Amino acid sequence: MSFPADFFERDTEVVARELVGCHLCHGGSRGRIVEVEAYRGHDDPASHAFRGPTPRSQIMFGQPARAYVYLSYGVHRCLNVVAHRPGLAGAVLLRALEPIEGIEEMRRRRGRVDQLASGPGRLCQAMGVELSHDGTDLLEAGGLVLYPGPTPAERVVAGPRIGISVATEREYRFWLEGNPHVSKWRGASRRRAKK
DNA sequence: CTATGGATTCGCT
DNA sequence: GCGAATCCATAGA
Numbered sequence: 001m002s003f004p005a006d007f008f009e010r011d012t013e014v015v016a017r018e019l020v021g022c023h024l025c026h027g028g029s030r031g032r033i034v035e036v037e038a039y040r041g042h043d044d045p046a047s048h049a050f051r052g053p054t055p056r057s058q059i060m061f062g063q064p065a066r067a068y069v070y071l072s073y074g075v076h077r078c079l080n081v082v083a084h085r086p087g088l089a090g091a092v093l094l095r096a097l098e099p100i101e102g103i104e105e106m107r108r109r110r111g112r113v114d115q116l117a118s119g120p121g122r123l124c125q126a127m128g129v130e131l132s133h134d135g136t137d138l139l140e141a142g143g144l145v146l147y148p149g150p151t152p153a154e155r156v157v158a159g160p161r162i163g164i165s166v167a168t169e170r171e172y173r174f175w176l177e178g179n180p181h182v183s184k185w186r187g188a189s190r191r192r193a194k195k
Numbered sequence: 196c197t198a199t200g201g202a203t204t205c206g207c208t
Numbered sequence: 209g210c211g212a213a214t215c216c217a218t219a220g221a
Contacts, residue, residue: 037202046202048217056217073203074214080202093202121203131216163202 003139003148008064008083012090013038015083017174019092021152026144027128028105031097031117033149035175035182037161039080041089046164049089059135061089067144069124069134076121079129081138081146095120095162095173097127098181119183152176 008015016038024031039047041060048057048070059068060082068080068091084090097117099106106116106126117123124130129144138146158171162185175182 039202048202051218054217070202071214071216073201074216075205075212076203076214078202095202119203125204161202 001148003065003146008081009086010083011085012040012083012092013172015081016092016172017156017158019081019094019146020156020174020176021149023100023147023149024094024097024127024145025147027102027109029102029127030100031106031123031127032100033094033096034098034179035094035096036173037093037095038172038174039091039093040172041084044090044170045166046161046170047090049091053089057089060084060091063137065137065139065146067129067133067136067138069129069131071131072121077124077129077131078120079124079127079133093120094123096175096181096183097123098179099126118181122183154179 016036019033019036022033041049044050049060053061056070059066064082066082068082069077072078078093080091080093082091099116107113109128110116110126117126133144136143154176156174157177159173160168160171161173
């Protein structure tokens, strides 16, 4: 079972929607993707690729189906899947998984029994994703690997992305409606308290 | 070279 | 509800 050849060479938000329901395997664990966000290139001010390639973001301009892993808030890792039309840039941020296999491994890495992968940082910790995975091929067996999943029985719904302050009108966040593993958004109150 | 702040999470109050 | 943790890419000098 593998992805169609050009699956990742389409508009980023299209790939994002179809990645919901796919599986991610690594470190003896497997999870089902239940929440993602799309980040495009020069036309998306919320994207790391907006201002052109930099040492960090150049991977988003390169070969699709690679991993883009970066450090967020100096504390958390975030895993993205590079996906864009040829000549453009973009990646899909994986925000939440439903644990399927290797749950004990995930619990050990997380140091807790629940909330294993309901959030981009939690997901990486649970699956053992490291910064060293940046640039690796997600279709190559043996490492951090993506697999197509069965078409989700639940409905995939869209809404605004989380934790950004620009382009909030774009509905580039996709998740499985009603799935309990989708991350909770408690930024409304936090955000008010900020500035 | 230094300063800044972020696609967040957790623990304490 | 609130603040600390923690470090790298980026911007600016």
